[in-house]
């Protein structure tokens with residue numbers, strides 16, 4: 001029985017269980033096979049806009065599925081790197097199963113090995129379905145990755161099995177020729193492994209490069225935004241308190257906070273994009289990007305905020321938005337009387353809904369421009385919603401593909417079943433930007449205390465500052481711009497030497513003064529006074 005012939009691995013297969021490549025060989029086999037499959041997935045994702053990387057689609061599903069507590073922990077621990085950590089975590093789990101498939105395959109347990117691969121291929125394919133609007137074709141990268149993985153797994157495992165055949169009893173007597181053959185097989189296995197690894201890296205690299213090239217960066221630079229029929233009133237110089245450390249009144253786009261569930265920024269080309277108005281409307285509408293740009297545009301300076309913004313946090317920003325009025329668009333579609341919710345649907349599957357009653361004349365917009373330029377991909381190119389007064393999670397859908405008129409008793413937006421409040425009006429807050437937490441300030445000299453405050457129902461009428469247990473002092477307010485924007489404030493303070501605690505609280509025209517107790521951000525936004533401790537020397 002010629003089970004040792006390296007050129008005839010089938011002979012080895014005929015005797016399952018005889019070949020026992022060591023663990024590290026099995027691991028290499030599994031990992032390289034999985035790597036080759038994933039690389040193919042990346043390549044396909046780069047070849048056609050409708051296909052997405054299986055790693056990213058699975059990662060997206062993981063993001064959707066992790067319990068809110070784990071997600072909060074990830075954001076707390078890793079900050080905005082939480083996404084990188086999730087991708088790494090997804091890959092690590094995958095690596096574990098790849099090794100398992102390698103062990104099974106190198107032991108000739110082909111059925112079990114391919115079963116493991118099939119489970120992953122099906123997961124990858126299923127994850128792509130119904131997300132990103134790619135339809136049935138979106139399963140192709142996941143399934144192809146599975147087929148490539150299985151093929152490479154079989155190829156490498158057979159080579160490995162030919163290279164590590166147990167020597168017969170009395171190993172010392174093994175014929176020299178047999179040893180030479182085995183050594184030869186092992187060299188071949190290692191050579192092929194290196195080749196597969198190099199090819200995978202090259203293919204994955206090409207795929208990533210193609211995906212980048214398809215990015216909308218170039219396309220959005222070619223967009224010529226129309227001018228507004230109703231421009232934003234200019235921001236008066238006095239809206240800014242001109243204190244170093246307090247940002248500009250209008251936040252530059254590159255400094256604007258970014259929050260979304262997308263693992264990689266969706267690259268949505270304007271060419272094959274359209275916006276549909278659907279659901280409980282008399283006349284469903286479809287608008288191409290050009291048709292959207294052809295509508296009368298308004299320009300408004302509006303502050304938007306995230307419900308996850310802790311007291312003192314920076315998940316808030318103000319931009320000059322350009323877009324068409326949402327109420328006009330919905331009037332054209334004819335909202336049916338029983339509809340009580342407007343839902344924005346993103347190309348990436350995210351949804352956010354708010355009451356139709358919110359459209360009370362405020363400047364809710366389908367936005368195409370931010371700070372004088374087409375939206376960046378990060379902030380929702382080609383179009384997003386902005387609704388003054390509401391937290392982003394219920395209103396500010398980026399990469400908008402559909403506006404669906406529905407009812408609260410028939411549809412819940414993305415974050416609602418995950419424990420967040422159904423309605424998300426922005427709560428009144430104030431923040432100390434200078435001095436920074438833990439700063440050292442000169443004792444005996446005037447030093448500015450300054451920051452921002454916002455009240456989206458009504459306006460900020462007063463901001464007060466308290467140092468240690470002293471009296472509450474009125475801060476000087478920057479000029480008010482509108483009810484939908486924050487207000488800057490400042491106060492000159494001459495500290496005595498030692499440690500000090502500074503607090504701030506705002507008063508708005510509707511709800512009065514902010515409550516003192518600091519609360520968690522869930523389920524409807526943080527309350528409480530922002531406090532910083534500093535040292536004067």
Ligand SMILES: Nc1nc2c(c(=O)[nH]1)N[C@H]1C(S)=C(S)[C@@H](COP(=O)(O)O)O[C@H]1N2
Pocket residue numbers: 256257258259260261262305306307346347348350378379380391392393395396397398399
């Ligand atoms: N498609 C999509 N749109 C989204 C989100 C998202 O996860 N996906 N997050 C929302 C949330 S929670 C916020 S606070 C705002 C943030 O908008 P920005 O990233 O432009 O600041 O986007 C909203 N729009």
Ligand SMILES: [Mo]
Pocket residue numbers: 259305306307308391392393
């Ligand atoms: Mo948010």
